Amino acid sequence: MKPIACLRIPNYAWQIEAERSPELRKCSIIIAGKVFDLPNKLTSTRNNSGIKSPSTSVVFETSPDLTDVTLGMPLNEATANHHDALVIKADTTFYDLVFEKIIERLKHLIPDIEVAGPGLVYVGIWGVQKLYGDDAHVVRLLANAVNRFDLRIGVGDNKWMAYAASLTSRANSARKVKGDPGQFLDKFPVDSLPVPFPLIKKLHAFGLKTMGHIADIQRGPMEAQFGQIGGIAWELSNGIDNRPLIPHQSVVEVSEHLDFPSPTTNITTIFLAVESLLDRAYNRTVLSDRFARQANIHSQVSRHIPWTMQIAFKDPANNKHKALFAIKSKLSTVSFPGPLEDMHLTLSGITGEVGQQESMWKDVKRDYDLQETFEQLNRRLKVTPPIYQIRELEPWSRIPERRYALVQLNTKNDDKESHDENTYAKR
Amino acid sequence: MKILNTPLAIEVRTNSTGNPTAIHMPPSAQLRSNGKWVNVTKVENLWKVNDEWWRGPDEEISRLYYVLRIDSGQQITLFLDLITNKWYRQSG
Numbered sequence: 193m194k195p196i197a198c199l200r201i202p203n204y205a206w207q208i209e210a211e212r213s214p215e216l217r218k219c220s221i222i223i224a225g226k227v228f229d230l231p232n233k234l235t236s237t238r239n240n241s242g243i244k245s246p247s248t249s250v251v252f253e254t255s256p257d258l259t260d261v262t263l264g265m266p267l268n269e270a271t272a273n274h275h276d277a278l279v280i281k282a283d284t285t286f287y288d289l290v291f292e293k294i295i296e297r298l299k300h301l302i303p304d305i306e307v308a309g310p311g312l313v314y315v316g317i318w319g320v321q322k323l324y325g326d327d328a329h330v331v332r333l334l335a336n337a338v339n340r341f342d343l344r345i346g347v348g349d350n351k352w353m354a355y356a357a358s359l360t361s362r363a364n365s366a367r368k369v370k371g372d373p374g375q376f377l378d379k380f381p382v383d384s385l386p387v388p389f390p391l392i393k394k395l396h397a398f399g400l401k402t403m404g405h406i407a408d409i410q411r412g413p414m415e416a417q418f419g420q421i422g423g424i425a426w427e428l429s430n431g432i433d434n435r436p437l438i439p440h441q442s443v444v445e446v447s448e449h450l451d452f453p454s455p456t457t458n459i460t461t462i463f464l465a466v467e468s469l470l471d472r473a474y475n476r477t478v479l480s481d482r483f484a485r486q487a488n489i490h491s492q493v494s495r496h497i498p499w500t501m502q503i504a505f506k507d508p509a510n511n512k513h514k515a516l517f518a519i520k521s522k523l524s525t526v527s528f529p530g531p532l533e534d535m536h537l538t539l540s541g542i543t544g545e546v547g548q549q550e551s552m553w554k555d556v557k558r559d560y561d562l563q564e565t566f567e568q569l570n571r572r573l574k575v576t577p578p579i580y581q582i583r584e585l586e587p588w589s590r591i592p593e594r595r596y597a598l599v600q601l602n603t604k605n606d607d608k609e610s611h612d613e614n615t616y617a618k619r
Numbered sequence: 620m621k622i623l624n625t626p627l628a629i630e631v632r633t634n635s636t637g638n639p640t641a642i643h644m645p646p647s648a649q650l651r652s653n654g655k656w657v658n659v660t661k662v663e664n665l666w667k668v669n670d671e672w673w674r675g676p677d678e679e680i681s682r683l684y685y686v687l688r689i690d691s692g693q694q695i696t697l698f699l700d701l702i703t704n705k706w707y708r709q710s711g
Binding site: 580582583590591592593594595596597598599600 | 620621622623624625626668670680709710
């Protein structure tokens with residue numbers, strides 16, 4: 193069997209927030225986010241039951257003391273139970289940024305890494321004994337690469353066993369599953385299973401409290417009673433997990449950072465900072481003769497939550513001027529939550545070539561664009577927009593005033609006309 | 620609907636041969652003129668347009684077009700309506 197290590201940073205978002213503001217360690221914290229912010233990791237499949245709208249505020253993470261608050265629980269429900277808890281907004285961009293750095297450090301050691309969610313990775317540690325020594329040495333190296341955090345490491349023959357082992361390991365230490373996996377999982381509560389929460393409740397109702405209880409019965413009855421997910425629960429309780437390790441694909445990004453001498457909201461200073469960062473980014477060899485499709489700007493804000501903005505370039509930018517133009521046009525309409533202390537600029541979606549799709553029927557596209565502009569102006573001005581079109585009357589005439597006329601644009605008639613023309617062309 | 624390039628009536632001074640020598644430019648920001656008389660430095664071209672004579676003398680069109688260069692270097696096209704004997708400005 194190929195050993196897999198599971199590196200789990202419990203309460204990952206809280207650990208980052210606590211590192212950023214150490215005073216948060218003294219109080220109970222609920223980190224709130226939206227449903228779509230929730231990670232789709234192994235342990236989160238049972239969380240968002242009962243949430244209807246994706247924009248509903250839910251619990252993204254908590255401090256370790258709030259054991260009865262589950263991830264994905266509606267925020268109002270969580271705060272009702274914990275009046276004193278401090279609620280802060282999830283800064284998912286920053287969490288991802290920090291996690292990406294961790295992944296990069298781990299990748300320098302071992303390339304086979306699967307990212308299962310924020311704070312949870314699986315590492316294929318087979319075939320590296322000659323390079324790093326036995327599993328214990330490998331695990332130590334991995335732990336050193338994530339030394340800033342309270343890390344739990346588990347080693348097993350598959351992803352589930354590695355994860356289960358990490359659940360029992362102590363802070364900054366590792367646990368390896370040896371011998372029969374069924375025996376190892378025997379006393380594990382069914383609540384640890386990564387299955388939907390209603391199934392957990394049903395398992396309890398049937399008196400199946402531990403994985404040993406599930407393993408004692410046959411697979412058939414489990415599937416007959418609970419469906420396909422019952423079969424999965426049975427497999428997991430027996431330590432069977434056939435999911436392969438899916439290596440993380442490296443995304444080429446270019447990041448630059450600067451600190452403002454003093455916090456600022458001055459748009460000129462911010463533009464200058466963006467220009468300077470773009471200049472540095474486009475001078476990097478990774479971006480030479482290449483195009484970026486997206487820019488992310490992340491700033492710490494004085495006495496406020498960090499500010500993030502994402503700009504997708506309509507046409508990929510291969511130089512700072514194009515990128516700056518797009519960023520400036522978006523920045524000029526933004527109101528900042530407070531004075532910016534620093535600025536992280538990340539260019540992503542880097543591509544070697546860029547293509548522009550041309551329309552086969554340019555006139556149709558042009559007419560459509562014109563019609564849309566006309567309708568937008570119509571709604572904004574509340575009157576027929578003063579848009580005219582030059583129409584030919586008798587372009588062959590020797591009398592100049594008989595050749596052309598200005599006609600008020602009427603898109604509905606034009607549509608009909610162009611449709612007629614198209615029909616005619618098809619004939 | 621608005622007809623483009625309609626003729627604008629204009630005052631013109633002519634010499635003994637009937638060629639324009641000065642034009643009274645109406646005040647216009649577009650033409651950078653403040654409504655003064657400007658001298659014609661050169662007649663660069665002229666042609667005659669006769670049309671719709673079959674409609675009778677009331678609807679007949681008979682014009683003599685001039686392409687002129689004025690003091691400021693600007694090129695201007697005028698015509699003399701040979702039916703009414705009035706001058707108009709119009710691009711050709």
